[in-house]
């Protein structure tokens with residue numbers, strides 16, 4: 001079963017106005033997307049985190065547009081009515097504004113996404129403006145920017161000084177002015193996120209940005225405990241699938257070795 005009401009960009013703005021929190025999760029494949037949608041997740045973000053969460057890359061930088069579109073299509077097939085956002089990979093929107101537009105449009109035209117996400121604040125406002133003016137809804141993303149890993153020197157909390165906090169508020173306002181329908185705030189102190197959330201009328205969706213955001217997003221593999229022992233500070237484990245899968249695989253191997261599987265009930 002899908003979300004009962006089909007959600008649009010204006011639904012999310014109304015949710016902010018009503019003070020109703022927005023639940024967002026990343027999704028990378030059809031069965032997970034179907035489950036998330038059936039459980040009431042209101043936006044499915046096909047994050048570029050698919051690179052490290054699923055595809056075995058060390059970070060998000062190597063992800064290609066083709067890989068991202070491939071996963072976006074799977075999510076759309078799993079959740080035909082959900083609000084799906086394609087997260088544009090590194091260097092598919094930064095180099096040239098026309099290329100950015102053409103690449104963004106592929107998410108809508110080829111895989112049926114509802115929107116795209118790009119990283120960056122004020123510097124990306126012209127790109128957001130062109131996309132929005134062309135009919136492509138854009139989710140902004142400020143704070144910790146994983147695609148800037150090599151220039152920032154690591155994954156660091158953003159907005160810790162007054163100057164940085166002011167710059168983030170300015171970033172958010174410019175993204176709103178450019179037409180972004182919502183903004184991800186990643187790893188920003190809760191008090192700064194509160195100010196950003198109050199400064200804009202579009203929803204803020206936090207990850208490691210405290211309780212004052214209009215919604216929350218999490219990386220699905222983190223909340224399912226799929227990645228072994230490591231859980232980032234901003235995530236909460238709602239399940240331990242790593243342990244459950246390890247147990248299941250171990251038992252399967254034992255059963256095959258001891259000829260306990262297949263049983264009569266699995267044979268024809």
Ligand code: KIV
Pocket residue numbers: 026045046047048049050087184186207217218219
């Ligand atoms: O790719 C991703 O998972 C993200 C997070 C902010 C949710 O962009």
